[in-house]
Amino acid sequence: MARISGRYILKRSVYAVITILAVSCINFAIPRIMPGNPILYFANPHIITSSAALEALKERFGLDKSVWVQFVLYFTNLLSWPPNFGVSYLFYPTPVFTVILQSLPWTLFLVGVSTLITALIGILVGIWTGSKPGSKADTFVISLSMILWTMPFFWLGIILLWIFGLWAHLFPIAGAATRGFSADNPLTLVDLPDILWHAFLPMMTLIIAAYAGYSLIMRNTMVNELSQDYILMARAKGLKEWTVLFRHAARNAMLPMITLIGLNLGYVVSGALLVEIVFSYPGIGYLTYRAVLAHDFPLLQGLFFILSITVVAANYVADLAYAFFDPRIKF
Amino acid sequence: MQTIEASKLEASSSRHSSILQLFTQHKRAQVGFGIIITFTLLAIAAPIVSRYSPYAFPAPGRPYMPPGKDFLLGTDYLGEDVLSEIIYGARVSMLVGIIVAILSTGFGTIIGVLAGYYGKAVDEGLMRATDIVLILPPLPLMIILAAYLGPSLETVIFVLTVTTWPLVARVVRSQTLSLKERPFTDSERVAGASDFRIITKLLLPNLASIIAANAVLMVTTAIVGEASLDFIGLGDITVVSWGTMLYWAQSYAIFNGAWWWVLAPGVCIVLVGLGFVLISVSIEDAFNPRLRSL
Amino acid sequence: MIPQTLLNATVRAESPLVEVKHLSVTYRTRAGYSKAVDDISFTINKGEALGLAGESGCGKTTAALSIIRLLSSNAHTEGEILFNGKNILSMNQAAVRDLRWKQISLIPQGSMNSLDPVIPIGNQIIEAIVTHKRIPKKQAWELTNELLSSVAIHPSRAKNYPHEFSGGMKQRATIAMALALNPLLVIADEPTTALDVVVQKQLLALLKGLQRKMGISFLFITHDLSVISEIADRIAIMYAGKIVEIGTKEAVLRRPSHPYAEALVNSVPRVFGERRILDSIPGNPPSGIWPSGCRFHPRCKYAFDLCKEKEPELTKSKTDAQAACHLISQGN
Numbered sequence: 001m002a003r004i005s006g007r008y009i010l011k012r013s014v015y016a017v018i019t020i021l022a023v024s025c026i027n028f029a030i031p032r033i034m035p036g037n038p039i040l041y042f043a044n045p046h047i048i049t050s051s052a053a054l055e056a057l058k059e060r061f062g063l064d065k066s067v068w069v070q071f072v073l074y075f076t077n078l079l080s081w082p083p084n085f086g087v088s089y090l091f092y093p094t095p096v097f098t099v100i101l102q103s104l105p106w107t108l109f110l111v112g113v114s115t116l117i118t119a120l121i122g123i124l125v126g127i128w129t130g131s132k133p134g135s136k137a138d139t140f141v142i143s144l145s146m147i148l149w150t151m152p153f154f155w156l157g158i159i160l161l162w163i164f165g166l167w168a169h170l171f172p173i174a175g176a177a178t179r180g181f182s183a184d185n186p187l188t189l190v191d192l193p194d195i196l197w198h199a200f201l202p203m204m205t206l207i208i209a210a211y212a213g214y215s216l217i218m219r220n221t222m223v224n225e226l227s228q229d230y231i232l233m234a235r236a237k238g239l240k241e242w243t244v245l246f247r248h249a250a251r252n253a254m255l256p257m258i259t260l261i262g263l264n265l266g267y268v269v270s271g272a273l274l275v276e277i278v279f280s281y282p283g284i285g286y287l288t289y290r291a292v293l294a295h296d297f298p299l300l301q302g303l304f305f306i307l308s309i310t311v312v313a314a315n316y317v318a319d320l321a322y323a324f325f326d327p328r329i330k331f
Numbered sequence: 332m333q334t335i336e337a338s339k340l341e342a343s344s345s346r347h348s349s350i351l352q353l354f355t356q357h358k359r360a361q362v363g364f365g366i367i368i369t370f371t372l373l374a375i376a377a378p379i380v381s382r383y384s385p386y387a388f389p390a391p392g393r394p395y396m397p398p399g400k401d402f403l404l405g406t407d408y409l410g411e412d413v414l415s416e417i418i419y420g421a422r423v424s425m426l427v428g429i430i431v432a433i434l435s436t437g438f439g440t441i442i443g444v445l446a447g448y449y450g451k452a453v454d455e456g457l458m459r460a461t462d463i464v465l466i467l468p469p470l471p472l473m474i475i476l477a478a479y480l481g482p483s484l485e486t487v488i489f490v491l492t493v494t495t496w497p498l499v500a501r502v503v504r505s506q507t508l509s510l511k512e513r514p515f516t517d518s519e520r521v522a523g524a525s526d527f528r529i530i531t532k533l534l535l536p537n538l539a540s541i542i543a544a545n546a547v548l549m550v551t552t553a554i555v556g557e558a559s560l561d562f563i564g565l566g567d568i569t570v571v572s573w574g575t576m577l578y579w580a581q582s583y584a585i586f587n588g589a590w591w592w593v594l595a596p597g598v599c600i601v602l603v604g605l606g607f608v609l610i611s612v613s614i615e616d617a618f619n620p621r622l623r624s625l
Numbered sequence: 626m627i628p629q630t631l632l633n634a635t636v637r638a639e640s641p642l643v644e645v646k647h648l649s650v651t652y653r654t655r656a657g658y659s660k661a662v663d664d665i666s667f668t669i670n671k672g673e674a675l676g677l678a679g680e681s682g683c684g685k686t687t688a689a690l691s692i693i694r695l696l697s698s699n700a701h702t703e704g705e706i707l708f709n710g711k712n713i714l715s716m717n718q719a720a721v722r723d724l725r726w727k728q729i730s731l732i733p734q735g736s737m738n739s740l741d742p743v744i745p746i747g748n749q750i751i752e753a754i755v756t757h758k759r760i761p762k763k764q765a766w767e768l769t770n771e772l773l774s775s776v777a778i779h780p781s782r783a784k785n786y787p788h789e790f791s792g793g794m795k796q797r798a799t800i801a802m803a804l805a806l807n808p809l810l811v812i813a814d815e816p817t818t819a820l821d822v823v824v825q826k827q828l829l830a831l832l833k834g835l836q837r838k839m840g841i842s843f844l845f846i847t848h849d850l851s852v853i854s855e856i857a858d859r860i861a862i863m864y865a866g867k868i869v870e871i872g873t874k875e876a877v878l879r880r881p882s883h884p885y886a887e888a889l890v891n892s893v894p895r896v897f898g899e900r901r902i903l904d905s906i907p908g909n910p911p912s913g914i915w916p917s918g919c920r921f922h923p924r925c926k927y928a929f930d931l932c933k934e935k936e937p938e939l940t941k942s943k944t945d946a947q948a949a950c951h952l953i954s955q956g957n
Contacts, residue, residue: 146612274562288471
């Protein structure tokens with residue numbers, strides 16, 4: 001394992017911060033450049049009908065001030081703790097940030113565990129098929145991956161839900177846990193089996209569909225690594241095949257895999273959103289769905305921001321992990 | 332995404348012959364084209380081929396009828412014929428897919444070529460912008476844009492294009508960069524060829540195969556994307572497409588046991604998607620034999 | 626003290642270390658079958674260096690790698706490879722793995738890529754040692770440091786990664802690793818090809834010295850005749866999957882019997898002596914589809930009718946070498 005140079009960390013950190021800033025600006029700009037009356041994005045027109053009230057709200061949200069003032073206000077709100085995204089319509093009067101914070105852990109759980117399992121499967125299958133390219137097993141896996149890649153995540157989810165949830169009654173069809181949690185009655189380790197039971201189908205869907213995105217590239221990476229000279233050397237040294245594959249080939253193939261995970265993260269998160277909707281899993285995706293239906297713009301804006309930050313953060317971690325594992329990186 | 336090494340500058344005649352070889356020899360291409368042509372013909376000939384109209388009022392059948400003699404794929408919650416919905420839906424889904432692919436590839440290619448060719452400041456600027464869009468998770472971005480723009484077909488097309496062009500730009504840019512390195516570009520420049528001429532006469536023809544392969548792949552992405560947006564309710568739900576079918580099916584099908592209503596659109600998406608993937612893979616194979624599995 | 630060279634000379638009277646008998650290797654590819662090595666036979670005696678020379682694609686690497694059964698899975702091997710009397714081709718996997726590195730080691734082509742980029746060099750050497758010898762880690766490290774010193778690499782650099790070494794250093798480290806277990810045979814596949822001439826000379830001197838000192842047999846593969854002349858005792862020339870001439874260094878290089886060998890020798894430019902136009906061999910070596918009769922006949926300036934029809938066998942030439950040419954068998 002290599003020591004990561006301080007300069008590299010700095011460079012990556014700066015990049016991450018700039019991206020977050022850009023996302024913030026986009027978030028600021030979108031409602032203001034979209035067609036229509038901007039106030040409607042901050043106040044629910046179904047509840048507030050009098051024009052006087054609308055004017056008052058306009059003043060309250062600072063929409064009557066100049067764009068620059070609004071910009072400053074926006075960032076001040078953002079940078080305070082807790083970040084002020086406004087108040088959600090759907091969960092009035094709970095602040096948006098609080099609402100999101102309750103759902104975020106579930107999504108992180110779903111995506112995190114799925115990604116790890118998918119990566120693991122990707123490596124193992126990649127090793128298996130990469131060491132015998134062109135074989136029947138290889139062709140089968142490639143064809144399967146192609147079909148899975150064209151399958152919409154949510155459709156797969158519906159089918160699994162139907163078969164294993166409704167028809168076979170093996171798994172629950174909604175929710176993250178059987179009982180509700182609150183501050184007085186928090187989540188404990190005892191709840192773990194129940195949580196896993198609920199998470200099984202959504203995770204399975206996510207893993208199957210996400211695997212399709214990884215498998216081809218992982219297989220190609222393995223084929224590539226296995227054709228390298230150092231593999232020949234490893235075999236020439238009399239190492240067992242198992243050692244050659246894992247200690248040498250897989251270790252090297254892991255590097256592009258880390259990059260791949262980072263690049264694919266947006267795609268996997270998007271998939272998770274859809275899966276949550278199908279399984280009514282109380283994460284960010286399901287929240288987004290409800291926000292869309294309710295035209296809860298403050299919530300939507302907050303969700304977009306948090307989600308983007310999460311992906312940027314994950315990429316940042318992936319970059320650092322890559323540098324940690326690849327001794328050739330120096331900056 | 333696929334990239335190739337344009338190591339050989341082929342005369343256009345030999346390229347035409349290799350494309351023809353693609354059709355006749357490659358089984359994958361044949362299957363792919365078969366699927367796509369079948370669906371395209373069905374879509375175009377929808378009024379002739381389809382027995383009922385999916386918008387028929389009153390609906391031809393009773394709701395939730397399983398597949399049978401009169402309704403080959405059963406009926407939906409209103410009693411409309413699912414098969415007719417599939418055929419008419421093909422029009423919308425495939426059209427949206429193709430339009431998005433064209434727009435996205437077009438725009439992405441222009442950005443990519445400009446960034447790759449002019450380099451330095453232009454490259455930096457364009458790529459920073461691209462990267463920012465690239466790193467954002469696509470669905471949330473689409474959702475938030477579509478939420479503001481209102482649900483409609485145009486929104487779907489716009490939003491899908493916005494989230495897919497960056498990848499095209501990246502791929503095209505890296506290919507342009509590697510082509511730029513080759514001596515033939517320098518010799519053209521020394522001979523006094525203008526930038527425009529170099530780009531259009533020299534670079535684009537050589538980029539053509541990856542652009543084509545990626546564009547075809549993009550159609551699949553767009554079709555799946557359109558379905559996803561419809562599913563959430565951000566598309567135009569009054570129009571019948573495979574995505575909107577799933578939107579309605581999600582709410583009504585499961586508890587009424589109408590599995591055919593859920594299965595049919597999904598299978599079509601997978602088939603058509605597969606068709607385009609196969610074509611894309613064959614294009615790529617034909618131009619880069621090195622990637623063929625041993 | 627009896628000098629090692631004398632000892633080696635007497636040992637030579639015993640049976641050879643390696644006996645390759647009628648070795649053929651066929652690759653199964655998408656495009657069909659390709660016979661890379663076609664019925665070749667040679668021997669390597671204890672303590673001697675056999676040079677295997679030929680153009681790219683003639684099958685020399687395939688022949689060499691087949692000795693330790695390192696060919697890819699689509700290769701089909703026929704014939705016998707006797708090592709100390711035992712046929713390697715009929716051994717089971719475990720026996721072959723045991724044989725590897727302990728008795729036969731490999732210095733591969735261009736160590737640019739032969740070392741795992743994510744593992745420090747020292748650890749890779751240790752891996753080779755520990756796989757075959759049950760010695761404690763500390764001892765293995767000491768041995769590693771000694772080996773590195775013997776190839777003029779400071780032991781402190783054992784912690785470095787391959788990309789921190791220069792090309793020459795990497796190759797020297799690989800040589801050190803190859804000798805770690807005192808093997809009987811070292812297969813060196815174009816070990817100096819990717820390096821500049823100065824480093825080349827150093828490495829060859831190193832190899833020669835180590836060979837003399839430790840009495841190791843070498844199978845040295847190269848396309849560069851000048852390199853071979855430095856290190857080999859006997860030379861075998863391969864063309865299109867067959868051995869066309871095999872004999873002592875003096876015989877093959879000074880008075881080549883086979884037209885191809887002659888052409889090769891003549892195409893090496895000489896630094897000293899009178900200036901002359903370089904000879905080259907017209908055409909390209911065949912691949913996959915062999916010409917009828919003698920495989921070299923399309924490019925041979927002595928070719929006559931029989932050459933197109935019948936493949937020549939290896940026969941003894943005037944220099945006591947073996948050459949496959951109709952001119953020889955016709956008493957030329």
